[in-house]
Each structure stands twice: as structure tokens, then as C-alpha cells.
Amino acid sequence: MPESAITVPVPSPSGRHDGRSLSALLRQIVLDRSRDRISIADLIAISGDRAFGALLFIFATPNILPIPIPGISAMLGLPLLYLTGQLLLGYDRPWLPGIISKRSFARRDFSQIVHRILPALTRAERVLHPRLSLLTSPAMERVIGAVSFILAVLIFLPIPLGNALPGVAIGLFALGILARDGIAILLGFLTSILSVVVVSGVVYGLTVAAIFVIRQAFGI
Numbered sequence: 001m002p003e004s005a006i007t008v009p010v011p012s013p014s015g016r017h018d019g020r021s022l023s024a025l026l027r028q029i030v031l032d033r034s035r036d037r038i039s040i041a042d043l044i045a046i047s048g049d050r051a052f053g054a055l056l057f058i059f060a061t062p063n064i065l066p067i068p069i070p071g072i073s074a075m076l077g078l079p080l081l082y083l084t085g086q087l088l089l090g091y092d093r094p095w096l097p098g099i100i101s102k103r104s105f106a107r108r109d110f111s112q113i114v115h116r117i118l119p120a121l122t123r124a125e126r127v128l129h130p131r132l133s134l135l136t137s138p139a140m141e142r143v144i145g146a147v148s149f150i151l152a153v154l155i156f157l158p159i160p161l162g163n164a165l166p167g168v169a170i171g172l173f174a175l176g177i178l179a180r181d182g183i184a185i186l187l188g189f190l191t192s193i194l195s196v197v198v199v200s201g202v203v204y205g206l207t208v209a210a211i212f213v214i215r216q217a218f219g220i
Helices: 022-031 040-047 052-064 072-089 107-127 138-156 164-179 182-218
Strands: 007-011 017-021 037-039 104-106
Touching: 017 022, 022 040, 022 052, 022 107, 037 040, 037 107, 040 052, 052 072, 052 107, 052 138, 052 164, 072 138, 104 107, 138 164, 138 182, 164 182
Parallel strands: none
Antiparallel strands: 007 017, 037 104
16 A cells, blocks of 8 residues: 555454555455445444544545436435534544434445546545645634535535535545645635535526526416
8 A cells, every 4th residue: 555545444353443545445345245235334334433534535425426326415415414513513433323324325336436436536545645734633624524514415405416516525625634635625625615606506597497487387
């Protein structure tokens, strides 16, 4: 594994956590053929107690891809709401209620998502490294949590084209948290601003179009 690879805590049988790159963590999940489905609880367990970054990445980045899985936005968006809210509140470890953590993906679907993400993630792991420590402080993580919570709301709502840019922004925040890389976090903030502008434009356009259709239909 390259020295600059992003490492996340992965539980070992002894209860300790061994450093492992995020790409290696995802490969481990995909290659585990002991189960046909992968639950959200499984992802939380294998990501470790303080792996907010890993979980945010896992739930955010699939929104960037055109994935033909019914209800995928709600399934990914709801955990993001909880995780980003907990990051905002300064929780030490991620937690999700049973009604969410028991939801699961077919292993084949999850593998498809991971294989499409891995090339970009592997390239990112080669260039990300600790820098601009002011942007990776605990206080800044709460700011990141607040911004990410707003983005998670956009992902959760059924807004056309409302998933991709928020997913990119949260993914950048996640990588920044994992690698302690302030540049990634700065890019996350810039992408967040762009996300809000684009989604606001889409909502405004849809509202204007709906009003026009209603007026034409009822002769108003």
C-alpha cells in the first residue's frame, strides 16, 4: 500500500484496529463471499468506531453514479442524514437505529458500485496527504457536519439532478477527514456551494414549469 494511501481503522479479532487503505477496505467487503447481502450494520462494523469518513464516503459517492437500483437515493440518503448530524454534534463514533442499520444491499449490487468507484479512489489515495491542518481540526469537522447535513437533505429529497454534486462534495469531505487533507476539504466546500446553486436552479425551474402547466391546464 502506498505511504500516502488513506488509512481507516478496521476492527481486528482482538478488538484493535489495523490501518488499512479505504480502497482495501472496500475490496475486503466485496471479496467476502460469506454472505449474499451486505447490511448497513455490516458496513458500520467493518469501518470501525471512528470511521465517519469511511462511512460518509461509502454512502455519498454512489450518488455520483447512474445506478439503476430502485430507492437507492433514500437508502443512501437516510444514513447520511444521521451520520452528518452526528458529525455536526461531535459524536465519537457513528450510530444508526436498527430500522436503518438492518437494511441491506445485494452483494452483487454493492460490488458493482465499488468497482466503479475504486479507480478514482485509488488515484486519490496517491495524492492526498495531511496538510492545511486548520481545516481538519475537530471544530472544523463540526462545520463539515453542518454543511454535509444540508447536502444529505438534498440527496434524500427526490430532486432531479440533486444527487451528483452533493455526493461529490460529501465524498471530498470524507476523503479530507480520512487523510487529514485540508485541500480536499476546501474542494468539498467549493463543490457544496456549487451544489446548492445548481439544485436551487433546478427547483426554481421545476417550480416555474409547474406553474406554467397549471395555468395552461386551468386557463388561469
